[in-house]
Amino acid sequence: MHLLLEIPVFFLVVLYSYLEALVKLFIPVKEKCVSGQIVLITGSGHGFGRATAYEFARCQCKLVLWDINKNGVEETAEECRRLGVTAHAFVVDCSKKEDIYSAAEKVRKEIGDVDILMNNAGVISPTDVLSTEDQAIQKMFEVNILAHYWTAKAFLPTMMKNNHGHIITVASAGGHIVAPFLVAYCSSKFAAVGLHRALTEELSALKKDGVKTSCICPMFINSDFVKNPSSRLMPPLEPEEVASQAMKGILTNESMIFIPRFLKVSVMLDRFLPTRGAKALWKLNKLKFDFTIGYKDKEN
Ligand SMILES: NC(=O)c1ccc[n+]([C@@H]2O[C@H](COP(=O)([O-])OP(=O)(O)OC[C@H]3O[C@@H](n4cnc5c(N)ncnc54)[C@H](O)[C@@H]3O)[C@@H](O)[C@H]2O)c1
Ligand SMILES: *[C@@H]1O[C@H](CO)[C@@H](O)[C@H](O)[C@H]1NC(C)=O
Numbered sequence: 001m002h003l004l005l006e007i008p009v010f011f012l013v014v015l016y017s018y019l020e021a022l023v024k025l026f027i028p029v030k031e032k033c034v035s036g037q038i039v040l041i042t043g044s045g046h047g048f049g050r051a052t053a054y055e056f057a058r059c060q061c062k063l064v065l066w067d068i069n070k071n072g073v074e075e076t077a078e079e080c081r082r083l084g085v086t087a088h089a090f091v092v093d094c095s096k097k098e099d100i101y102s103a104a105e106k107v108r109k110e111i112g113d114v115d116i117l118m119n120n121a122g123v124i125s126p127t128d129v130l131s132t133e134d135q136a137i138q139k140m141f142e143v144n145i146l147a148h149y150w151t152a153k154a155f156l157p158t159m160m161k162n163n164h165g166h167i168i169t170v171a172s173a174g175g176h177i178v179a180p181f182l183v184a185y186c187s188s189k190f191a192a193v194g195l196h197r198a199l200t201e202e203l204s205a206l207k208k209d210g211v212k213t214s215c216i217c218p219m220f221i222n223s224d225f226v227k228n229p230s231s232r233l234m235p236p237l238e239p240e241e242v243a244s245q246a247m248k249g250i251l252t253n254e255s256m257i258f259i260p261r262f263l264k265v266s267v268m269l270d271r272f273l274p275t276r277g278a279k280a281l282w283k284l285n286k287l288k289f290d291f292t293i294g295y296k297d298k299e300n
Helices: 003-026 047-058 070-082 097-110 134-162 183-205 239-251 262-272 275-285
Strands: 038-042 062-067 087-091 116-119 165-170 211-218 256-259
Touching (some): 047 062, 047 116, 062 070, 087 097, 116 134, 134 165, 134 183, 134 211, 183 211, 211 239, 239 256, 262 275
Parallel strands (some): 038 062, 038 116, 062 087, 116 165, 211 256
16 A cells, blocks of 8 residues: 555544544443463462462462462462362472473473463562672562563463463563662563563464463552552552452453553653653652662772
8 A cells, every 4th residue: 555545544543543442431341251261370479469369260260370489379379279269389489490491391281271371470679770789680680571481482382372372461660660779670670561562563463363461560569579668649559459450451351451540641641741841740759668778989
């Protein structure tokens, strides 16, 4: 088609998507049924991962729960069984590729093909960049992003073969907007958002439209992950509340899920406002959390 013809087509598509979004505001989208599906959640021994495991258990899913914390993940599994579903707990260190590959092999052999993969395990180290231990920087990248590659390599092939499945990337508000004293954390979460977006395009290019992708970007969660978080415009939410909002997005195949929804507006403003304006918005929001500063100006 000639470019001059394609431009009006482009505007029509944009108009159509706005109208579609408007209609969807009033007509709730039907949630998909995931009953009986195998759901694997990493880092499900505590916090948001655990709360999401309970949500999937209420949908009658079979759960495969991974965490480095044995007691935590076994407790989650126990509660899922109490909710009436089968749940398998595995102790897996997601910072270790070999651990992930061998656990994945076990899951495939003993339980079956994973339908829904949720990469949720995450670590954080709130301190200035120069005082962040090399080890801690490496760990944040291993758990918060590299692990997503190893689990995808393990479970995506079957999903693609069957053109069925769902990959859920738990990123963060910090994958779109940044904060001081979270440099390595934010950059690892930006990478997770990038992985989600590029993978989504790649699956579409390969015509694997049956494999869905969702990226979950919460603001602060009261899970003790970040200590004493506060934000004026988006106060911290309980893990259960975040899980319930995330679930609605997952079951309607939403691609980018901001929690709370207002976060989307602040992300857009952050991009759109002039630098000074964006800074003023930040000031207004009064973001706070505990961090340490180890950096000192040296004499020489
Ligand atoms: N808490 C927040 O304010 C917040 C905000 C946005 C995004 N997130 C993201 O949500 C996800 C869950 O965080 P949360 O708030 O529930 O934290 P959490 O600390 O309550 O839970 C994280 C879980 O991951 C597990 N884990 C840590 N390292 C692991 C490893 N190497 N291998 C396997 N498991 C490991 C922990 O044992 C824990 O059970 C993380 O990816 C986090 O970055 C959290
Ligand atoms: C979500 O994706 C599944 C699998 O492709 C599909 O069956 C379902 O209809 C979709 N639901 C929505 C609301 O798009």
